[in-house]
Amino acid sequence: MSSDRYLLYHGLLISTVTHTTESLKYARAFPVEDTDVFVVTYPKSGTTWMQEILPLLLNGGDLTPVQSIPNWDRVPWLEETRVAKFVDRFASPRGFVTHLPYHLMPTSLQNSKAKVIYVTRNPKDVMVSSYYFHQMACFLDDPGTFQEFSDKFLKGQVLFGKWTDHVKSWRHTELGDRILYTTYEEMIQDLPGAVRRYSDFLGRNLSEEVIQKIADHCCFDKMKTNRMSNYSLVPGEFMDSSKSPFLRKGIAGDWKNHFTPEQEASFSAIIRKEMEGEELVFPWHSE
Ligand code: PPS
Numbered sequence: 001m002s003s004d005r006y007l008l009y010h011g012l013l014i015s016t017v018t019h020t021t022e023s024l025k026y027a028r029a030f031p032v033e034d035t036d037v038f039v040v041t042y043p044k045s046g047t048t049w050m051q052e053i054l055p056l057l058l059n060g061g062d063l064t065p066v067q068s069i070p071n072w073d074r075v076p077w078l079e080e081t082r083v084a085k086f087v088d089r090f091a092s093p094r095g096f097v098t099h100l101p102y103h104l105m106p107t108s109l110q111n112s113k114a115k116v117i118y119v120t121r122n123p124k125d126v127m128v129s130s131y132y133f134h135q136m137a138c139f140l141d142d143p144g145t146f147q148e149f150s151d152k153f154l155k156g157q158v159l160f161g162k163w164t165d166h167v168k169s170w171r172h173t174e175l176g177d178r179i180l181y182t183t184y185e186e187m188i189q190d191l192p193g194a195v196r197r198y199s200d201f202l203g204r205n206l207s208e209e210v211i212q213k214i215a216d217h218c219c220f221d222k223m224k225t226n227r228m229s230n231y232s233l234v235p236g237e238f239m240d241s242s243k244s245p246f247l248r249k250g251i252a253g254d255w256k257n258h259f260t261p262e263q264e265a266s267f268s269a270i271i272r273k274e275m276e277g278e279e280l281v282f283p284w285h286s287e
Pocket of ligand 1: 041042043044045046047048049125128129130132218219220221223246247248249250251254
């Protein structure tokens, strides 16, 4: 592993291209406002998708921000360096994304009234998506073979550590009804239904017409051609989309095109063992 590409923060590997020790400290000390909304994801679980959906939920379906502001400034990552530069000018209600585990979130979150939407995705699809992302993101180490990357993924030697630790950390919070759990697969299956659930959770009370407008705008094909969301604004020296586009396939179950039956069995057995006792039921369990 190339040491200048990553820093270690509480045992988690984090990219130095967008984070510093200071930005991570900043996130921890961040003064959360009661109206803030945090979308939390393990990487490659639907972050960019929610950066499209959330502003539309918060502004009642006005497409202006998603057509004029890049996703990373529209709904910034709490832990990245950029956020400190413009957060003072950010109008409430503010939307953030973060890949942080619960215990590294701002200490002010707990006593605020801020809300959290936690998005989970089938770890096998997360791994596949991340494998391609490592091929196109020039600031990350080459993933090696699929098997090598899968081994690293299961050991947590990847960005933001182990998938299982992340998911578990967010199941044991003191946030009560201020956290909503959703999945990438729920969005794939019924995007208008998912958007309606998020709208109700955030108390937005949006009409069916607006819900449908948001869902229509946030479909994969529209986002793929939205220059503010498809990462085409990022210079080729950082992301080489000829190797793999950032918005790659946008489906559930692509793992079936990549895992051998043996790889699938051993991957699933490890995840199942680490999730023992959690009694979580995810859409992909019935596959
Ligand atoms: S990151 O790097 O953590 O911000 O990546 P993240 O945005 O979480 O995940 C990228 C994957 O999400 C897919 N995506 C979508 N799928 C379906 N519909 C929509 N609208 C959508 N937007 C993003 C994206 O294609 C990546 O998944 P894969 O499987 O690689 O296609």
